[in-house]
Amino acid sequence: MKIDIIPVFGNITREQLNGKLAVVFDVLRATTTIVTAVANGCKEVIPVVTVEEALAYAENQANVILGGERESLLIPGFHLGNSPLEYTSERVKGRTVVITTTNGTHAIRRAAQGAAKVIIGSFLNAGGVAKEVLRTESDVVLVCAGTRGKLSLEDTVAAGMVCRELAKIARGKEAFLPGSDLVVAACRLAGFYKEDPLPALKDSLHGQKLAALGFAEDLAFCSRLNSTEVTPVFRDGRIIVETE
Amino acid sequence: MKIDIIPVFGNITREQLNGKLAVVFDVLRATTTIVTAVANGCKEVIPVVTVEEALAYAENQANVILGGERESLLIPGFHLGNSPLEYTSERVKGRTVVITTTNGTHAIRRAAQGAAKVIIGSFLNAGGVAKEVLRTESDVVLVCAGTRGKLSLEDTVAAGMVCRELAKIARGKEAFLPGSDLVVAACRLAGFYKEDPLPALKDSLHGQKLAALGFAEDLAFCSRLNSTEVTPVFRDGRIIVETE
Incomplete structure (x- = not known):
């Protein structure tokens, strides 16, 4: 079986996804937030691309939590921002979370265009994701969201941690x-940051931006390696935990 | 001053090069071979994109050495392949070397479309390149050739070594x-391989392909960190050593 890493989701081709298991990483912060919401018992997460889609969804359905960000900040009229710390079980348990972020929700929807199965990755569930990868019979592609169209340190290191x-x-x-040298590079990088990826998040340009905006605690939370086993699956527009 | 790394030259934009010092890396093997030929006293290296251009150049000029590769192998009718071991001072001293390779000569010509100055980088002259970078007043972009349109471990580590x-x-x-997280990642990778980049070359997909083709000695040669101070410059179609 082959494993590959796509550094920036925007450049991915259908051929690179075709029939494979895709794992999507936007660890600062969309996929970490989604994993947290699912781990905390939300009914489902609906990742959408635009603010308008999110609002339309909430209009037609009761009990919906609207979350996400633009320029890393809360969207006017939304309940929650994009900090995983906000997605407590008190807030999300049993509820539908509709989320739109600048990068991560696009990456998830893009990965679904061709992949046989899409799961949501982060440092939090790296070990759980690895187990899921091992159960699959297909090739695997680790899809990093990246930062502004470039490789991001945090997503690359997270993909490396799964390896x-x-x-x-x-x-x-x-x-x-x-499948490419980036797999080797990401493993080496993950080896450098070893059991604690927080320094990688602090080293990254997006991590530094978030810290400057007052989200330093988010970096610490997003770096909690193997703190949950949950491996959410994106299928038919919804992110859920699939039961066997 | 800003320093950035472009993982694959094919995606570079003119804006990313504009007015900057560009250093081009295709350490397996084009830029290592060019640095070696220049260090061994050739008059100049002319990097061309096609075999036809190379042959036409040799027809119009005496004393020319034709070198390069297609699929890593000697081109029919050419004097030398793309192994730096072939570019001894006995062979190249005082002569014009016309070289065409699958990737590296394209990368050099592409970098020249916008950059204020283009220099040729490798593990051999990493320290010399760093000194040249330090002398410049402009932003710097380290342009990696990559392998088949993807990030290559060997070029990324070489760029990291310069950092x-x-x-x-x-x-x-x-x-x-x-200028991007890849700079941080490349520095960490270079730190992993430290004083001896040979394991990086052995870890890389292209390195493994070359070894399988019988070029294992080339990997050892291409990994000789700081074995020369020469920093060849590409200007007006020719690669030379500029004297102050």
């Missing part, structure tokens, strides 16, 4: 072949 | 601001 976790648990099983 | 060398010699001087 490291895979290497840990896959001993004796069939090895994954790296 | 490390810069950090070593620039102490107390104005720091370079990273």
Whole structure:
């Protein structure tokens, strides 16, 4: 089986996704927030691309939480921003969360155009994702959202962490072949940041921007490696936990 | 001053180059070969894109060495392949070398479309390149050739080595601001491979392909960090050493 990493989702081709398991990473902060909302028992997360779509969804349905960001900040009229710290079980349990972010929700929808299955990745569930990857029979593509159309350190390191976790648990099983040098590079980077990815988040340009905006606590939260086993799946427009 | 790294030359925009110092890396093997030919006293290297251009050049001029590769192998009718080991001073001293490779010569010509100055980088002259970078007043862009349109480990690590060398010699001087997360990632990767980049070349997909083709010795040669101070400049179609 082959594993590959796409550094920036915008450049992905249908061929790179075709029939594969895709894992999407936008660890600062969309996918971390989604994993947190799902871990905290929300009914489903609906990732949408525009603010208008989100508002229209809420108009037609009761019990909806509107979340997301533009320029990293709360969208006027929305209940929650894009900080995972806001998505507590008190707030989200049993509810539908509609979320729109600058980058991450696009990446998820883009990955769904071709992939056989799309799961949501982050540092929080890296080990859980690796287990899910190991269960699949298909090739795997780790899709990083990136920052403003360029490779982002945090997503690349998170993809690398999944590769490291895979290497840990896959001993004796069939090895994954790296589909590109970025897989090797991401593993080395993950090895550098090892058990604590917080310094990677602090080193990253987007992490520095978030810290300057007052979201330093978010970086700490987003760096919590293997704090949950949940591996949310995006299917038919909704992100849920699939039960076997 | 800003420093940035472009992972794959094909995606570079004129704006990313405009007025900057560009350093081009295709360490396996075009830029290593060019640095070696220049260090061994050739009169000039003419990088051309097609085999036909190379042949036409040789027809009109005496004393020309034709070098390069297609699919990593010697081009029929050419004198030399793309191994730096072939470009000894006995072979190239005082002569014009016309070279065409699949990737590297394109990258050099592409970088010249906008950059104020283009220099040729490799592991061999990483320290010399860093000194040249430090002398410049402009922003700097490290242009990696990449492998088949994707980030390559060897070029990224070489760019990172230049950043490390810069950090070593620039102490107390104005720091370079990273223009993207890839700069941070490349520095971390260069830190991983430290004084000996040979494992990076062995880890890379293109390095493995070259080794399988019988060019394992080339990997060792291409990994010789700081073995020359020469920093060849590409100007008006020719690569030369500029004297002050």
